[in-house]
Amino acid sequence: MCANSTSHPLLDRPTLEHGLPRFADIDDGVVREAFPEALRRHREQIRAIADNPAEPTWENTVEALEASGRELGRCTAWLFNMLGTDSTDARQGIAEEIIPELSAHSDALYTDAALHARIKAVTAPEGDGEGARLHAHLLRRFTRRGADLPPDAQRELAEINRRLSVLSDAFGNNLLADTRTHALHVTDVNELDGLSPARISAARSAAEAEGRDGYLIPLELPTVQSALTDLTDPGTRAALHAASQRRGAEKNPAVLVEMVKLRARRAALLGYDTHADYVIEEETARTADAARRMLTDLAPAAAANAAAEHKLLVELADTEVTGADWPYWEAKLKARDYDLDEDELRRHFPLGRVLRDGVFFAANRLYGITVTERPDLEAYHPDADVWEVRDTDGTALGLLITDYFARPGKRGGAWMTSFTEQSRLLGTTPVVANVMSIVRPTDGSEPLLTLDEVTTVFHEFGHGLHGLLSDVRYPTFSGTNVPRDWVEFPSQINENWAFDPEVIRNYARHVDTGEVIPDHLLTAVADARQFGQGFAAGEYLGAAVIDLAWHSLTPEQADQLGDGAEDIEAFENRALEDAGLTVEHLRPRYRSTYFNHVFAGGYSAGYYSYLWAEVLDADGFDGFAEQGAAGEAASPEAVRAAGQRFRDLILSRGGADDFGTAFAAFRGRGKDVAPLLSRRGLAGAV
Template sequence: MTDAANPLLSPSPLPYALPDYAAIRPEHYLPAFRVAFEEHRTEIAAITRVRSMPTFENTMVPLERAGATLDRVAHAFYTVSSADATPEIQEIDEELAPLMAAHEDAIRLDAQLYWRVKTLHEQLDAQDLDLESRYLVERHFREMTHAGAALDDEAKSALTALNQRLSALTTTFEKNLLADTNDLAVLFESAAELDGLAAGELSAAARAATDRGHEGGYLITLPLFTGHPYLASLTNRESRRRIMEASRSRGTRGGANDNRAVLTEIVSLRAERAVLLGYDSHAAYVTADETAGTPDAVADLLRRLAPAAAANARAEQAALQAIIDETEDEPFALEAHDWAFYTEKVRAARYDVDTAALRPWFEAERVLHDGVFYAATQLYGVTFAERDDLVAYHPGARVFEVFNPDGSALGLYVLDLYTRDSKRGGAWMNPIVSQSALRGTAPVVVNNLNVAQPGDGQPTLLTLDEVTTLFHEFGHALHGLFATVTYPHFAGTNVFRDFVEFPSQVNEMWILWADVLDNYARHHETGEPLDTAIVERLRATETFNQGHDTTEYLAAAWLDQAWHRLASGDAVTDVAAFEAQALAEIGLDLATVPTRYSSTYFAHVFSGGYSAGYYSYIWSEVLDADTVEWFRDNGGLTRENGDRFRKRLLGVGGSKDPLEAYRDFRGRNAEIAPLLARRGLEG
């Protein structure tokens, strides 16, 4: 194959440089990466060969222009490897992982490039630079130093070897998890075992079984987190137990997909790398370049919240046990797989709300157009038009063009709603093309969810949790679409990890906002709006079950910190025992409230970008809750409010310190009181 025949090695002919996925085949990726690596190294060498002293124009500008081909190839590939990881794509990913790690180190650890950036940084006050350009120098210097560019050659060699091995291990972790999640999908022989599920849910289970060759059966696939949305509806206790047991056993059953040895090696190597870089632990290394600053700051927040959360969870457990004792002919002790089912009974008794019965009002297409898109139009003036002529990376992924209030083109939004065996679990946003004025590129972003797809002709009816996920991920998409920066380094959601969840969490506020809810929450058959009395009762339940939800989240965040605060040489031989000890230490070892992710399927931290950073959700929620309060105090869903939030926060991307951007928007630092009230933790 010649380079000219590889569609990844020339700019895409499609609008917004959307990769021409119809022309891209798996065999194109590795050759394209090899060419892109070489081109990037050549571009960096051209910078370091300059004999004159470093200036912004001869160092930073070409550095930001460099790697455009690699970015194009990488964004195209990693979008596919996470959302449609066929065996062929997985093989490429495994071969690519150490190559990518080595290349990234070759750039970040380049001594001559670091000298030029360091020299510019030392002379920063003498440079006549705008604020974004000045911050670019600061960030490149900080990030290169943080990555190890100041180390000697021997240490750099050791660091590169560690990074390559870690890259391979995290890829293996994700591959194992996907395979075991697929293997552990729970097959039921009859619909009677799934009593309580709606017709659409049964249809999705039947379709999944047929796709796997189990005609006549019902297959329940597993989400990424510990529980399952169906646990709230299933009346058969044994069915609930089977699903929960399957979910919690992922990565622990021995054999090729066991993740225990993989994760302990990851932890060990991360700790070793941290020492090489001058830190006591991986957690100290990570938080040093986040808004938190130190793992102690993270621990202080988690310890502040944990006692009240656990106390609330125990009170909730007592209420659930009481309803079991009162309603069951043969009462039993509440277990983890019972929690969601009896929570709905308590919710119904206390608030007269059955969330499972709300699904007919949450038809996916209406939620998307009349809820998610509608709120964005009301707040920011942007509009959306589906582009059936544009082909994404999978037939199930849909492409929408996004327009500014004045009708000018903004970018593309891709939605990939449904689950499939080749898609990793969870939900996420990622860029396919990043905006940059320097490179002349506009944003293309994708949202991935894992909604079960019903049979042909059946409507997709979402749970309230799935509606929340769609609004949440679209908040990330808006961040990626609205960020308007000069340099690609600052594009989209390229902000500190413990800030990145903030805009997405804010976007959740519109789910129950009266004007938005009334526009999308219509019965899919009759068009009847959701009864206002039900809506008021829904709002009244916002702190309901928060003891459970906060406890399971905090347990996972603490577990992440516990693994990554280990010192180099601290050996863990029993993963389950380590988890138990860590959770007992903070008082979150509730048998009925398992951690949201156990270590062996904790993809966020062992194969994603959240290692020692899963705390960022609650850290960002402090800003989120404070911002929601601001919107409510200032009139809510108005263009004036949206324009302020877009201009002062979403629009800056990573081009300024995020907390400075927050203060610019809010007028002060965030306060924690709104978060405590939201989570029922004021005590």
């Protein structure tokens, strides 16, 4: 802690605007020192609630519980965010120490009989619909965390949770290590033919940073690596594709199989047939059968479309097209059939313009908010910037941190996270972060984004809007604290604005000339986006099917699993075959050994949620169009009115309203799958 600081940056209430952490004052020593005290304080707060001699009331029980643990929340927010963006051996060591303690602390809270009894004894104030929903939510949570189990079962449950927390951390650490170890190393620049000079320069810098000669291509989270689109050398493509799929193969099979067994046993302890049944009961899908049916209904059509696409690529290439070659020849086909030059397209997508004149411009049109950079406020890394978000009337809503560049110690992929969440009860405003891993040009030039990267910037800001525009009383329901198959709905809705005519013409300007993207490129983008949907749907469905297959096992079935790499591959192949997703050379978006979402994240039995949310997104965005708020004919007034409705009914409410009711209120009816089938080229599949 800084010598001139009189308060602790984690244990005391933040003093910076919106509760922004004093990042300059926090280091590994500070957080290691803070955790035991934060845990002690939260235990004291819980005991004060549970042992309160006064009659239970809403205020002294539920609201007191909601207000407890702020210090612990600040410690965990800092540590787990840093583990994602700037992991080090020291921070991993802190996590290994603290994660079992956090698991035990959480189990103790939810099996506290006195606290549970007080919560059951109170009711929400008359007319407080959000409070009534919170009360029901808390009662379910206590039951689902073992409050009604006998003591011996509670002890077993606590040990399972402790072990799962350790295994999840180990899985992520193994993956991070392998992501660095298996980065593709080449010594001959000719092997990188097809990559832009900026990307080749970045590969040289990456090798230098690791103390190696030649060039290093870091691995991204999914199976398919973005460089496969451009690399002309089939050997380099094959090596990169193989390196991607080797991650986790040595250490993670045993880890993930043990996790599957423990999750199955935990579900059984709590009265569920499988982990999938346990998880999805709290999602908007409600049942594992509903999620499974959606995947298996769509899989055959996606597989057929992918096979047809592959046939076209083989005809174009006039040779075998493997999984490593698929993205390269797909780009060639799009260039031929749709006049889409992806390199030329990128030159219209400099990151700064995409962000300011695209993402922020669209948010202003829809919701009336403005986003202004705050260089006077310091983020957790020099690469990250802080922005303030203000409402139409100038009211400060919260802060956004943007952290877009890849660096050693940062895990691949993209995500949104929170340091502080909005709550009227606590008087807090949100501090959220959008994180990506874009390769920074070594010559200091503006990064030029691919279409996928443009979409991801909009997607993650959609999550950011969910946090920033939250307007609820209770922190449990704030922002993105919602089911997995609902949390992706606002983010996927926001992707649509990336290609709205008014928005894209505002930000897509040539990096050298400043000229607006020509109509022929816009047409090519629109046409080309329809091709490749079979591959995109197939690789996604493959991952979702594998996730549900692991987590639909009973304890008895899980106990029969082998934990070698060949056992994992055999299990995956059976699951894909059963779902009708066996397309030659089509690989799942994630294989089990590097499936971070479900074995080191919060998406176990929930990866289906992206597609479930896309049903809501496709149908919901049709609603914007029907209100005259999207497309060439959209008027500013219609855009603003529709945006305000979406903000009021969806974004601001977090988890405070029933999700089906909220969607129906926005759309005027329940969800319809037809718009998604049309978008994905799967009409007639269901």
